[in-house]
Amino acid sequence: MRTLVNSLRLLAVIAVVAAIVGQWLVSSKLPSYDPWNFFGYFTIQSNIIIALAFAVTLVAAVRRKRGDLRVSLFRGAATVYIATTGIVYNTLLTGIDVSANVQWSNDILHKVLPAYAVLDWLLFSDRSKLLLRHVWWFLIYPSVWTTVVLIRGATDGWVPYPFLNPDLGYGVVALYCLGVAVSIVLLGVLVIGMSRLRIVKV
Numbered sequence: 001m002r003t004l005v006n007s008l009r010l011l012a013v014i015a016v017v018a019a020i021v022g023q024w025l026v027s028s029k030l031p032s033y034d035p036w037n038f039f040g041y042f043t044i045q046s047n048i049i050i051a052l053a054f055a056v057t058l059v060a061a062v063r064r065k066r067g068d069l070r071v072s073l074f075r076g077a078a079t080v081y082i083a084t085t086g087i088v089y090n091t092l093l094t095g096i097d098v099s100a101n102v103q104w105s106n107d108i109l110h111k112v113l114p115a116y117a118v119l120d121w122l123l124f125s126d127r128s129k130l131l132l133r134h135v136w137w138f139l140i141y142p143s144v145w146t147t148v149v150l151i152r153g154a155t156d157g158w159v160p161y162p163f164l165n166p167d168l169g170y171g172v173v174a175l176y177c178l179g180v181a182v183s184i185v186l187l188g189v190l191v192i193g194m195s196r197l198r199i200v201k202v
Contacts, residue, residue, distance in 0.1 A: 001200065001201070001202055002061070002202055005120075005124055005126070005202050006058055006061060008116075008120070009054040009057060009058055009120070010054075010058065012050075012051070012054050012113060012116055012117070012120075013051045013054050013055055013058075015108050015112065015113065016047045016048070016050065016051040016108070016109070016113060017051065018105075018108075019047070019104070019105040019108040019109050019113075020044060020047065020048070020105070020109070022102050022104070022105040023101075023102045023105040023106070023109075024038065026100055026102050027100055030100055034158075037158055037160070040148075040149070040152075040158075040160055041160045042081075042084075042085060042088075042142075042145060042160065042161075043085050043089070043109055043110065044109075045081075045145065046078075046081040046082045046084065046085045047082065047085070047109050047113055049077075049078045049081055049082070049141075050078040050079070050081070050082040050113060050117050052074075052078070053074050053075040053077075053078035053079075054075070054120075056071055056074060056075070057071055057075055057126070061126070066126040066202070067126055067127055067128050068128065069128045071127075072127040072128040072130060072195065073128075073130065073134060073137065075121065075127065076121065076127070076130055076134070076138070076188075076191050076192070076195060077137060077138045077141070078117070079117050079118060079120075079121045079191050080138045080184060080187045080188050080191050081138075081141065081142070082113055082114045082117045082118075083114055083117065083118050083187050083191075084142070084180065084183060084184055084187060085109070085110060085114055086110060086111065086113075086114025086115065087114075087183065087187075088161075088180065088183075089110040089111075090110070090111070092161070092163055092176075093161065093162075096162065121191060121194055121195075122194050122197065122199065123199050123200045124199075124200050124202045125197075125198040125199070125200060125201045125202050126202040127195055128195065129195050129196050130191070130192040130195040131192070132189070132192060134188075134192060135185060135188035135189055135192060138184060138185075138187075138188040138191075139181070139184060139185070139188075142180070142181070142184055146164075146177055146180075149164055150164070150166075150173070153165065153166045154166055163176040164176065164177075
């Protein structure tokens with residue numbers, strides 16, 4: 001079982017790298033391409049984070065440190081972020097037409113990886129039991145990301161997603177941000193609850 005789980009996680013890491021590179025190869029040829037913008041998307045960053053989390057978990061397994069609290073906290077946070085990507089994309093962004101979109105890459109980054117990461121966290125037992133207070137750690141990265149995006153939207157005009165566009169009015173943007181923040185907290189609580197389950201022993 002351990003070999004299977006490790007293989008699945010390695011495949012997840014490879015899939016993320018392939019999907020990001022596949023999209024980058026197309027996006028980088030556009031006249032409007034800007035690396036700061038490309039890597040500024042929460043989608044790209046959350047997928048990189050979950051890939052790093054799986055990689056760290058694989059290294060911990062080799063070093064026989066399965067269930068290390070720091071590794072579990074990192075993977076738990078990464079699971080929250082990638083789940084947020086899946087939820088936001090499939091609820092708020094389904095009608096967005098992106099001509100330069102690479103469909104297979106899009107499906108991996110927005111659907112396959114979010115679903116797999118949640119199932120991986122739910123099913124496999126090689127993680128520590130997280131505490132409710134850990135949920136506040138999950139908010140640090142999204143808060144920093146949102147702050148940077150709002151500053152950029154107000155200065156150079158770039159926003160990664162339509163619901164963060166200051167042209168909507170900062171009241172509307174604030175409501176969207178509040179909604180996403182609440183979702184992240186709820187997902188964090190759910191992830192912490194899942195950490196206490198031991199469905200498949202690894």
